[in-house]
Each structure stands twice: as structure tokens, then as C-alpha cells.
Amino acid sequence: MTRNPPADADLRRAIDPVICYPTETLPAPDLDLYRAAREGAHETASVTVPPREARCFSVPAGSFFRITSVEGPQVGDLNLWNATDLSERFYSGKTRALHGTHLTTGRRMWSSFPHLRPMATIIEDSLDWYGRDAFGGSVHDVIGTRCDPYTGNLLSGSQYHHCCHSNLTRALAGHLGASIREAEPHVHDVLNVFMCTGFTRDTGQYFMKASPVRPGDFLEFFAEIDLLGALSACPGGDCSAEHSSDTAVCYPLLVDVFTPRIGALAGWRSPDRNGYDGSHGL
Ligand SMILES: [Zn+2]
Numbered sequence: 237m238t239r240n241p242p243a244d245a246d247l248r249r250a251i252d253p254v255i256c257y258p259t260e261t262l263p264a265p266d267l268d269l270y271r272a273a274r275e276g277a278h279e280t281a282s283v284t285v286p287p288r289e290a291r292c293f294s295v296p297a298g299s300f301f302r303i304t305s306v307e308g309p310q311v312g313d314l315n316l317w318n319a320t321d322l323s324e325r326f327y328s329g330k331t332r333a334l335h336g337t338h339l340t341t342g343r344r345m346w347s348s349f350p351h352l353r354p355m356a357t358i359i360e361d362s363l364d365w366y367g368r369d370a371f372g373g374s375v376h377d378v379i380g381t382r383c384d385p386y387t388g389n390l391l392s393g394s395q396y397h398h399c400c401h402s403n404l405t406r407a408l409a410g411h412l413g414a415s416i417r418e419a420e421p422h423v424h425d426v427l428n429v430f431m432c433t434g435f436t437r438d439t440g441q442y443f444m445k446a447s448p449v450r451p452g453d454f455l456e457f458f459a460e461i462d463l464l465g466a467l468s469a470c471p472g473g474d475c476s477a478e479h480s481s482d483t484a485v486c487y488p489l490l491v492d493v494f495t496p497r498i499g500a501l502a503g504w505r506s507p508d509r510n511g512y513d514g515s516h517g518l
Pocket of ligand 1 (some may be wrong): 383479
């Protein structure tokens with residue numbers, strides 16, 4: 237049973253919140269430079285991600301990658317690694333702490349400790365008009381983890397093999413020539429591309445709703461370091477009803493890589509690893 241509130245409960249609740257991580261001192265991306273370089277860039281790779289599957293793709297530092305909705309509304313679960321050191325990978329939780337629950341143009345995907353540096357910067361988002369809806373929902377979240385067979389088993393006893401976690405694991409294993417057992421620990425919390433999500437106001441529960449994405453919509457990134465990416469076309473489709481099953485209608489997603497002309501990024505260099513000395517006081 238809930239306790240009776242203290243006499244000053246309303247006063248305590250009325251205290252103004254403070255932003256945990258003000259971002260004024262965060263190194264700002266030079267979006268004008270990135271966009272100018274993108275103008276003259278040419279396509280160097282194209283990968284189609286089939287429904288309920290995932291595919292890997294490589295993006296050299298200083299190149300761009302674009303995720304596009306094709307054929308029908310579809311959500312994608314994105315993992316990123318340092319191409320030469322898989323222990324450096326996308327850190328969804330810290331990205332959320334820095335930028336908020338959803339990402340859009342100008343926001344960055346930050347890497348895990350002890351690296352904590354930008355891996356990729358969003359340079360264009362065709363769904364940036366969506367903003368935040370009346371339910372508190374928005375697009376491209378870093379709050380969901382990825383659909384996975386373990387939670388499905390926990391809640392319903394299922395043995396479903398095409399959740400994003402499994403799709404990403406199979407794709408990475410295939411790319412590395414590694415076993416499923418070797419690949420699985422590298423799969424991590426995702427950027428939910430095109431997914432529309434939020435928290436319910438009354439119970440604070442994670443919710444999803446039909447994605448506003450339509451064929452032709454895209455999210456485009458600048459690779460700050462050499463990247464290995466993996467994208468899963470979620471079995472939830474547009475995530476309007478359910479995931480972790482073969483029920484939803486699903487569509488492919490397209491990943492295109494673009495490389496700028498030599499000299500187009502004059503003055504830019506890949507960000508250094510985090511400057512903390514790593515001694516932890518010892
Ligand atoms: Zn999924």
C-alpha cells in the first residue's frame with residue numbers, strides 16, 4: 237500500500253527540475269561543412285535489408301549513410317560499432333542522457349566508455365516535422381532496447397527467432413564469419429529508426445504507435461569514425477500493433493553509403509577518444 241504523503245509533499249513536488257547534462261559545452265558538429273561535402277558525394281554502396289532480417293554495412297569515417305523507407309512503413313533497429321574495435325559501440329543510454337529520448341538533425345550517436353565520442357551525426361531527417369505529438373510520442377528513439385526473444389519468452393513463453401536482437405546477431409555473425417555465440421554479446425541497445433514511441437503520462441510505460449514514416453522518408457548520417465553498422469527491419473513493421481511475431485506486415489529498408497569528393501572535408505578530422513585519463517583516482 238502507498239504511504240500517506242508528508243505535510244510538505246506538494247512543496248517537494250513543486251521544485252523545478254534541472255537539466256542533468258546541459259549541452260552548451262558539447263562539441264557542435266559543423267553541419268554546413270557536412271552538407272556541403274554531401275552535395276558532391278557519390279554512392280559507393282547500397283544494401284537492402286529484407287523484412288524480418290538484418291544486414292551489415294561499412295561506412296568509412298568522413299562518408300555518409302542514409303536509411304530509407306521503401307515499399308511501406310517500416311521501423312529499423314540500428315547498431316553501430318567502431319569498424320576496427322567492436323568493443324567501441326553505440327551507447328544508447330548516454331546518448332539519451334545528452335540529447336533526450338529521440339534523435340533528429342544535428343544530434344549525435346555517442347560511443348561506449350572509455351571512448352565516449354561521436355560515432356555518427358544526423359545531418360538530415362525527413363520526419364523532423366513530426367515533433368512531439370499529443371501523447372508525448374516522437375520519432376527515432378533511444379529509449380527502446382530492441383525486440384528480443386528473451387523478453388518474448390519471459391512474457392509469453394514464445395520461441396520466436398526473428399526479433400531484431402536475433403536478426404542483428406545473425407547478420408553480425410555472417411559478416412564476421414563468427415558463431416552466433418561469439419556474435420551475440422556484441423549486439424547492443426539500438427537507435428529505433430522511424431519508430432514512434434514515448435512514455436504514457438499516467439503510468440510511465442513505454443509505448444509505441446504506428447510510425448508516420450512513408451516510402452521515400454529517410455534518416456541520414458555522417459560517419460565520424462570508421463563504422464560497421466547493422467540494421468534490422470523489425471518484425472513489428474510500422475509498430476502499430478505488435479512485434480516479436482510474424483503477425484505484422486513488414487517491408488524492406490534501404491541503406492545507401494555516399495563518399496564525398498577528396499578535399500570536400502578540409503579542416504575536418506575524426507574525433508579523438510574521450511580525454512579522461514582513465515586512472516579512476518588510483
Ligand atoms: Zn524490433
